[in-house]
Amino acid sequence: MRKAVCLLSGGMDSTTLAYVARDMGYAICGLHMSYGQLTEIKERECARIIAEKLGAVELMEITLEHLLRFGKSSLTDRSLSVGDHDGNGKGIPNTYVPFRNANLLSIATSYAESSGAEAIFIGVQASDYAGYPDCRPEFVEAFQQVIDTGTADNTHIRLMSPFVHLNKTDIIRRGLALGVPYEDTWSCYRSNAPACGRCDSCHYRLQAFREAGVPDPIEYGD
Amino acid sequence: MRKAVCLLSGGMDSTTLAYVARDMGYAICGLHMSYGQLTEIKERECARIIAEKLGAVELMEITLEHLLRFGKSSLTDRSLSVGDHDGNGKGIPNTYVPFRNANLLSIATSYAESSGAEAIFIGVQASDYAGYPDCRPEFVEAFQQVIDTGTADNTHIRLMSPFVHLNKTDIIRRGLALGVPYEDTWSCYRSNAPACGRCDSCHYRLQAFREAGVPDPIEYGD
Numbered sequence: 189m190r191k192a193v194c195l196l197s198g199g200m201d202s203t204t205l206a207y208v209a210r211d212m213g214y215a216i217c218g219l220h221m222s223y224g225q226l227t228e229i230k231e232r233e234c235a236r237i238i239a240e241k242l243g244a245v246e247l248m249e250i251t252l253e254h255l256l257r258f259g260k261s262s263l264t265d266r267s268l269s270v271g272d273h274d275g276n277g278k279g280i281p282n283t284y285v286p287f288r289n290a291n292l293l294s295i296a297t298s299y300a301e302s303s304g305a306e307a308i309f310i311g312v313q314a315s316d317y318a319g320y321p322d323c324r325p326e327f328v329e330a331f332q333q334v335i336d337t338g339t340a341d342n343t344h345i346r347l348m349s350p351f352v353h354l355n356k357t358d359i360i361r362r363g364l365a366l367g368v369p370y371e372d373t374w375s376c377y378r379s380n381a382p383a384c385g386r387c388d389s390c391h392y393r394l395q396a397f398r399e400a401g402v403p404d405p406i407e408y409g410d
Numbered sequence: 411m412r413k414a415v416c417l418l419s420g421g422m423d424s425t426t427l428a429y430v431a432r433d434m435g436y437a438i439c440g441l442h443m444s445y446g447q448l449t450e451i452k453e454r455e456c457a458r459i460i461a462e463k464l465g466a467v468e469l470m471e472i473t474l475e476h477l478l479r480f481g482k483s484s485l486t487d488r489s490l491s492v493g494d495h496d497g498n499g500k501g502i503p504n505t506y507v508p509f510r511n512a513n514l515l516s517i518a519t520s521y522a523e524s525s526g527a528e529a530i531f532i533g534v535q536a537s538d539y540a541g542y543p544d545c546r547p548e549f550v551e552a553f554q555q556v557i558d559t560g561t562a563d564n565t566h567i568r569l570m571s572p573f574v575h576l577n578k579t580d581i582i583r584r585g586l587a588l589g590v591p592y593e594d595t596w597s598c599y600r601s602n603a604p605a606c607g608r609c610d611s612c613h614y615r616l617q618a619f620r621e622a623g624v625p626d627p628i629e630y631g632d
Contacts, residue, residue: 248476248479250475250476250479251475252474253472253473254470254472254517254520254521255520257470257472258520258521258524258525259524260523260524280562284562285520286519286520286523286524286561286562287516287519287520287523287557287560287561288520289560290512290516290519290520290556290560291513291516291517291520293516294509294512294513294515294516295476295513297508297509297512298476298477298480298507298508298509298510298512298513299476299480301482301508301509302480302481302482302508303480321559321560321561321562321563322560322561324559324560326559327556327559327560329559330552330555330556330558330559330560331556331560333552333555333556334512334549334552334553334555334556335509336552337543337546337548337549337551337552338509338511338512338543338544338546338549338552338553339508339509339543339544340502340506340508340543341543
């Protein structure tokens with residue numbers, strides 16, 4: 189059975205994507221990273237439950253110290269705060285973790301090359317790259333070139349980001365059809381539980397559930 | 411003063427390159443990674459001495475767990491052994507750590523973007539990419555694209571690999587002119603001291619010193 193490394197953050201996008209990868213016939217090698225983000229405990233708990241429910245071959249949990257040490261993001265730097273969604277969303281939000289996704293994809297590629305996986309699935313999607321440079325389609329394409337040139341000539345790893353042009357509502361619709369347990373996913377940037385309901389990530393999640401016409405099964409604070 | 415992140419492995423190539431970067435007028439932000447390689451203790455010790463002698467602004471020491479956990483390289487996987495240089499050098503040596511340099515460059519880019527550094531110096535050179543895919547010029551060029559697309563639009567980081575077409579003899583000649591203390595560098599793949607003198611890395615180092623017409627100041631075993 190062909191293997192795929194699936195980045196499993198514990199969030200709704202990567203979870204849905206892992207279900208898509210399974211539906212495509214891949215055996216799932218889950219990869220979860222803790223990097224000092226505010227909600228790392230909850231995210232890891234969700235990733236574990238999802239890996240179990242999915243029947244992943246394994247869940248590789250990696251702890252990174254460097255993004256926390258470099259700081260400069262409100263997710264990792266305790267001197268900054270995560271703001272409420274303000275609807276003006278211009279520029280890069282302070283939740284941007286400098287070049288995080290290249291770090292995650294490099295780890296995923298090392299894992300894939302070491303374990304013989306043929307693909308890497310990353311759940312970047314359209315509303316992300318309104319703000320985050322390392323979610324842009326051009327970034328993902330450039331990273332494929334890095335994989336092709338930086339791994340052995342007989343290694344062939346395809347970087348799969350089928351959600352890159354979808355919005356979160358499309359993703360939920362896709363996930364509901366695949367039976368994704370959204371009650372076991374986490375999106376809030378701020379809190380390990382209940383979700384704050386006000387940060388950008390909660391805002392876009394709640395909006396997507398509303399648009400999809402289904403209730404969001406997780407608990408929100410006031 | 412413009413800042414540059416210099417990957418400082420403790421080896422002779424990256425050390426020489428850091429001296430070149432300083433000579434170009436950069437303030438040096440040293441970045442050293444321990445990833446479970448056999449000689450990590452000695453390499454870190456060398457990187458610290460070099461950073462001190464160079465007058466680096468800081469030395470960021472990062473420990474990575476994942477390359478060790480993924481294994482599949484004789485540098486990180488205790489079930490494999492580092493062979494002697496055999497002169498037939500075909501294909502990828504088992505000292506290749508899958509996609510290691512992309513991991514190092516991702517960390518370097520996060521560090522550079524977080525700290526406002528304008529450049530990243532990596533000491534890859536011609537005899538490396540005879541064997542290692544993640545030392546090829548095409549890889550370095552592709553990574554520049556990843557940096558350009560995956561960081562903020564007002565971030566400009568130049569990936570500098572001026573040794574990419576030089577051999578180790580050229581590098582030593584350059585370093586001697588800059589006063590590089592080669593007695594404080596380490597190349598052996600196998601041993602924390604004395605150097606084995608027989609692995610690929612010792613072989614190419616010794617050959618380069620012979621060709622440069624100067625003695626290698628470090629100690630070798632029998």
